[in-house]
Amino acid sequence: MSSRWANDDPETEAIIAQQKREKELKKRAKAEKQRLEDANKAQARDAKASAELGPPTKRRRLSNDPDARPDDAEVVRIEKEQQKQSTLLRFPVGEWGPCRHVDNFERLNHIEEGSYGWVSRARDISTGEIVALKKLKLDNSPDGFPVTGLREIQTLLEARHQNVVYLREVVMGNKMDDVFLVMDFHEHDLKALLDEMREPFLPSEIKTVLLQVVGGLEFLHSQWIMHRDLKTSNLLMNNRGELKIADFGMARYFGDPPPKLTQLVVTLWYRAPELLLGADKYGTEIDMWSIGCIFGELLTKEPLLQGKNEVDQVSKIFALTGPPNSETWPGFRSLPNAKSLRLPSTSAPSSAGNPPLLPRSRFPYLTNAGLSLMSGLLALNPASRPTARQCLDHKYFKEDPRPKPREMFPTFPSKAGMEKRRRHHTPEAPKRGQEAPELDFAGVFGGAPGGDTGEVGAGFSLRLG
Amino acid sequence: MAPNGLKHLSNALATPDQLSNSSSSIDNVPSDLETSIRCAGAQLTQAAGILLHLSQDIIAQAIVMFTRFWLGADGGSLRIYSVKDVSAAALYLTAKLSFQPTSPRSVLNVYTFLLSQDASPLWFVRQRRAPETPPSPETYILSEGGYQSARLILLRTETVILRTFGFDTHVALPHTIALTYLQTLGVTKPAVAQRVIQHLNAALLSPQLLYVTHQPNALAVAAIYLASREEEVKLVDGEWWEVFDVDREELGFLVVGMKSTEGFMRAEVSRWKNKAIPMVVDEVDAEIERRRMMEEGE
Numbered sequence: 001m002s003s004r005w006a007n008d009d010p011e012t013e014a015i016i017a018q019q020k021r022e023k024e025l026k027k028r029a030k031a032e033k034q035r036l037e038d039a040n041k042a043q044a045r046d047a048k049a050s051a052e053l054g055p056p057t058k059r060r061r062l063s064n065d066p067d068a069r070p071d072d073a074e075v076v077r078i079e080k081e082q083q084k085q086s087t088l089l090r091f092p093v094g095e096w097g098p099c100r101h102v103d104n105f106e107r108l109n110h111i112e113e114g115s116y117g118w119v120s121r122a123r124d125i126s127t128g129e130i131v132a133l134k135k136l137k138l139d140n141s142p143d144g145f146p147v148t149g150l151r152e153i154q155t156l157l158e159a160r161h162q163n164v165v166y167l168r169e170v171v172m173g174n175k176m177d178d179v180f181l182v183m184d185f186h187e188h189d190l191k192a193l194l195d196e197m198r199e200p201f202l203p204s205e206i207k208t209v210l211l212q213v214v215g216g217l218e219f220l221h222s223q224w225i226m227h228r229d230l231k232t233s234n235l236l237m238n239n240r241g242e243l244k245i246a247d248f249g250m251a252r253y254f255g256d257p258p259p260k261l262t263q264l265v266v267t268l269w270y271r272a273p274e275l276l277l278g279a280d281k282y283g284t285e286i287d288m289w290s291i292g293c294i295f296g297e298l299l300t301k302e303p304l305l306q307g308k309n310e311v312d313q314v315s316k317i318f319a320l321t322g323p324p325n326s327e328t329w330p331g332f333r334s335l336p337n338a339k340s341l342r343l344p345s346t347s348a349p350s351s352a353g354n355p356p357l358l359p360r361s362r363f364p365y366l367t368n369a370g371l372s373l374m375s376g377l378l379a380l381n382p383a384s385r386p387t388a389r390q391c392l393d394h395k396y397f398k399e400d401p402r403p404k405p406r407e408m409f410p411t412f413p414s415k416a417g418m419e420k421r422r423r424h425h426t427p428e429a430p431k432r433g434q435e436a437p438e439l440d441f442a443g444v445f446g447g448a449p450g451g452d453t454g455e456v457g458a459g460f461s462l463r464l465g
Numbered sequence: 466m467a468p469n470g471l472k473h474l475s476n477a478l479a480t481p482d483q484l485s486n487s488s489s490s491i492d493n494v495p496s497d498l499e500t501s502i503r504c505a506g507a508q509l510t511q512a513a514g515i516l517l518h519l520s521q522d523i524i525a526q527a528i529v530m531f532t533r534f535w536l537g538a539d540g541g542s543l544r545i546y547s548v549k550d551v552s553a554a555a556l557y558l559t560a561k562l563s564f565q566p567t568s569p570r571s572v573l574n575v576y577t578f579l580l581s582q583d584a585s586p587l588w589f590v591r592q593r594r595a596p597e598t599p600p601s602p603e604t605y606i607l608s609e610g611g612y613q614s615a616r617l618i619l620l621r622t623e624t625v626i627l628r629t630f631g632f633d634t635h636v637a638l639p640h641t642i643a644l645t646y647l648q649t650l651g652v653t654k655p656a657v658a659q660r661v662i663q664h665l666n667a668a669l670l671s672p673q674l675l676y677v678t679h680q681p682n683a684l685a686v687a688a689i690y691l692a693s694r695e696e697e698v699k700l701v702d703g704e705w706w707e708v709f710d711v712d713r714e715e716l717g718f719l720v721v722g723m724k725s726t727e728g729f730m731r732a733e734v735s736r737w738k739n740k741a742i743p744m745v746v747d748e749v750d751a752e753i754e755r756r757r758m759m760e761e762g763e
Contacts, residue, residue, distance in 0.1 A: 089710040091680045094477035096630045098539045143569065144620035145627060147561050153632045154562065158472055170632040176624050179632075223473075259564045 099172040102180050105133055121185060131168065132185045138177040152248040153181065155225050163216030165236060165246040186244060190294075191233035193412055194301045203365075205410070206298045207403035209235075211392065212243035214291060218388035220245070221284045227251050228265040229429045230290035232297055241409025250429055258283050264430040266290060268313055269303050273324075273380050276314050278336035278439070285382035291391070292377030299363060310439050320358060321380055328356060329381035341441040355379030369396040476529075476637050479677045483537030492544040498743075498752060499543060500672050501733060503535055505589045505742040506548040507670045509579060510556055512587060516575045517567050519560055521666065526636040527552075527559040528669045529676045534629055536677065541629060546622065547745040549580055554622035562634060573615045574607050580744060581605035588734060589742040639665055643685035646709055650700055652693065660692035661685075664723050672729050673722045679715065686711045687719030 105122040111132065112119050122133040136149045156167035166184040173180065190209070194200075201209065213235060220227055228250035236244045250265050261282065263275045272289035274282055296304030305320065307313025318324070323343050324332050332338055358375045360366075366374065373396045376386045386394065397403060489499045507528045514524030534541050534551055541551060553576045560567045578584060583600035585591045607615065627634070643661050652658075665688050668675045675684060686706045693700050706716050743749040 088707060088712055091471055091475035091682065091710075093475070093680075094633070095480055096477045096533060096633055097537075099628045099631050143561070144557070144623045147566070150558075150562055150627075150632075150634065154634055157633060158635065160472075172628055176621065255564065 099170055102133070102171045102173045102178065104171065105131065105180075105182070107133065122182075124182075130185045132183045134181040134183060136179045136181065138179065148249050149179070151252050155220075155248045155251045155253070156181075156183075159220055159223060159225055159248075161216055161219040162242070163212045163244055164219065165244040183246075184244075186236035186238045186246075188237045188239075188412060189233050189246075190235040190237060190243070191231070193237060194232060194297065196412065197301065200301045201298055202401070202404070203367075203370075204401040204404040206295075207397055207401075208241065208406060208409060209237075209243055209298060210291075210295060211397060211403055213245065213294065214388050214391045216243075216245040217287055217291065218392060220251075221287070221388050224253050224255070225251055226254050226284055227287050227290075229267060229270075230287055230294065231267050231270045232294055232303075235294070239411040241404075241406035254283065257281075267429045268310070268427050269293065269306055271313065272382065273314065273317055274332075274335065274382050276310055276317075276439070277332065277338045277341075277441075280336075282382065284387070285385045288377055288385040288388065288391070289382075291388075292374060292385075295374055295377060296363070299366065311441060314441060317380075320362065321378060322356065324380045328379075328384075332380070337439045337441055340439070355381065355384040367396070367399065369394070369399050372396070472635075474637055474642065474682065475680050476677075477533075477633065477635070478680070479533070479536050479674070483540070484674070484678070486538045487535055488538055488540045488542035489535060489544065491538060492542045494543050494749065494753065495756065498749075498756075499535070501737065501742055502543055502548055502744075502749065503532065504670050504672060504729075504733060505744070506531060506552045508589070509549065509576075509587065509744070510552045511666075511669070512579055513552065513556055513572070513575045516579070517556070517560070517571055519556070519563075519565055519567065522638055522640065523559050523563045523565060524556070525638050525640070525666070525669055526563075527556040529636045529638075530559060530626065530630070530634070531555040532669075532674055532677055534626055536674075539629065541625070543743075543749050544746055546625065549576060549744045550618055550622045551626065552576075554619055554626055557619060558623050558626060558634070559636075569616045569619055570612060573612055573619060577607040577611070577615075578605045582741070589737055590744065592741050637681050639681035639684035639688070642681050643688055646685055646689055649708075650689070650705065652689075652698060652700070654696060654698055657689075657692050657696045657698050660696055661688045664688040664691055667726045668723050670730065671722055671726045673725075675719060675722050679719060682709055683711045683715050683719055685709070687716055687723055690716060691720055691723055 104125055106125055108121045108123060108130075110118065110120045119132055119134045122131055123129070124131055136146075136152075138146060138149070153167070153170060156165070160166070165186070168182040168184070171180045171182055172178055213230070217227065217230070227245065227248065229247060230245070234245065234247040236246045238244075252261075254261075258281050260280050263278055263280055263282070266272065266275060266286060270290040270293045272282070272286040275286060293304050305313065305316045307316045322328075325343075326333070355375055357371060358378060360371060363371055363374060373386075373391070373394045376384065377391070379385050487494075487499060490496060510528050510531055511524055514521075514527065531552055534555065535543070553572050557567065557569065557572045560572075579587055580590055581600070581604050582590065582592055584605040640662060643665060644658065647658055647661065665684060668684060668688070686709050689700075690706065704713065706713070741748075743752050
């Protein structure tokens with residue numbers, strides 16, 4: 001109790017103690033007085049309220065059973081509501097009506113041809129607004145209207161967020177299978193931007209871009225929507241520094257527990273290892289892997305893992321992360337395509353940390369926090385990857401340099417505005433209805449090391465099944 | 466503006482204009498006939514969904530879509546689209562978007578059986594009394610040629626439905642909401658929950674079109690109100706429905722509506738005792754012609 005500065009004299013100490021006690025008593029008396037005052041005020045208020053409302057009605061008591069009483073907050077809410085003559089929540093009421101005709105739009109120029117349709121820039125004749133018009137491909141499917149197109153429309157209509165492209169309406173053409181999505185127009189896609197730029201983005205700009213992608217994704221996941229085809233060419237940007245997630249052709253609702261799903265999703269270069277190994281139960285972690293790939297691409301302007309085929313993709317992944325072992329990825333052995341996987345007997349020494357940090361040499365300009373985020377996103381084990389929410393809270397986004405304000409984001413000459421966008425070299429997402437290949441990964445490790453030919457993944461030679 | 470997340474719990478509702486002007490009424494279909502056909506179509510959808518082993522949420526969503534389709538001047542007309550085709554396409558489309566997709570062949574097989582005048586278990590389809598001998602398979606099995614042409618109609622109708630809704634296929638249901646409300650109210654008796662679900666499923670057939678005129682939370686509250694009365698379970702005192710954002714007037718209307726469904730169905734069964742309810746365009750035309758002749762004869 002006594003400090004070095006206290007007077008050692010017991011008498012002085014006694015006086016100090018006495019003063020302390022008196023102070024404490026005063027404090028209590030004051031608190032008591034305050035409490036009484038409050039109670040009086042409350043009573044007066046109640047009296048006034050009941051005078052206004054008449055005697056308290058029976059409805060104030062919500063339950064006969066004291067145990068079944070709603071919690072205090074609820075009671076307070078309800079009382080408040082009653083005093084305000086029960087303001088009831090009104091649900092948003094929509095309407096439905098038939099599609100408009102595509103002739104309401106004047107087509108200006110072609111933008112690009114994606115995996116699911118042709119996109120062109122168009123003007124809404126009645127309002128003069130510039131929009132993007134995306135024609136859905138309906139290749140005489142034997143099952144009628146393609147479920148991918150339906151899901152794209154369904155998810156886009158429900159996913160209203162500032163970082164998700166805005167679907168204005170669906171319009172139709174003269175023929176039964178002419179269907180167009182009318183969306184907000186954006187000048188760029190991230191892939192084209194990266195291709196055109198002389199220098200990669202600044203660290204502060206990378207954070208601005210990444211925060212928006214992850215922010216949009218966090219919303220999608222919270223609405224039970226998986227995107228399943230995140231890549232730089234599906235991220236649109238306007239000249240106000242705003243980023244929008246687009247192309248929901250692969251998106252779908254998921255559940256808990258996850259339903260059985262096709263592993264033929266996500267463009268190869270952005271595809272998570274569990275998909276490549278044939279998992280038919282997977283979750284939002286596959287989108288987080290794609291975010292990791294996009295992060296890497298933002299740093300260097302080049303796609304991070306450019307596999308030539310599934311087997312090559314797996315070997316490129318393992319070359320970056322090191323091969324999996326039962327410690328870093330428990331249970332990967334039970335995935336369908338892992339049976340043929342022969343790993344080097346000298347399994348990599350279990351480095352510190354789970355997930356293990358990626359080699360610093362691959363990302364020389366990244367801070368430690370950045371490398372830790374990247375290593376988390378590109379963790380082989382899906383369970384080790386951060387969720388979108390955790391990602392947003394990562395210290396990488398809090399350290400200097402801070403994310404650049406959107407208004408300060410550089411603008412770029414528009415590719416989509418005037419002419420056709422350059423054809424991308426990114427491969428496309430797998431087509432629906434394809435059979436999932438049974439891949440033979442026997443040669444991912446082992447065999448003679450070779451040069452940088454098609455069959456050789458970085459450092460590991462392959463035998464194609 | 467309500468928060469975004471509420472979209473999952475709410476529906477697009479019919480406008481007054483859509484409710485007072487149907488495409489069929491413009492085409493001179495008497496409104497009582499339209500009501501009978503629409504209700505029979507909803508039952509047909511329900512029966513087909515059961516035979517296809519689809520879960521009730523898919524079936525209910527399909528019936529709501531089916532119901533919406535006929536509303537408003539921009540909706541479908543019974544003299545252009547056959548009820549059976551719209552029912553099949555709505556069910557096929559809803560299943561396609563769900564976790565339980567089904568094939569065109571399965572759907573068409575089931576509809577062929579349900580619409581067979583000799584074999585159908587549906588009261589408004591089968592005209593003949595149950596024969597001593599079981600009906601011959603030809604009367605309820607879809608031939609390969611029949612399948613090919615029926616498939617084209619199914620897929621075409623699917624696109625027609627999508628266009629009628631501007632491709633908005635969202636349907637929120639009251640069933641799960643009702644169970645959450647029951648838990649909130651501390652009702653644990655299974656019979657109440659069962660009765661609630663029964664009311665909600667019966668309301669899918671209601672002539673007042675409750676699912677396209679009221680939000681799911683209101684349907685849930687009304688079903689709970691009715692079920693707890695019928696099962697004699699006492700709920701909390703006070704106007705508990707306000708906690709679930711339903712006012713007394715709306716609750717009253719819905720309770721009356723839900724209670725009237727049974728009487729309406731009984732009346733339908735006796736009205737159509739001696740003849741089948743028209744399920745295709747030709748039959749609708751014939752029924753209208755028959756009524757016209759009767760009127761002229763009088």
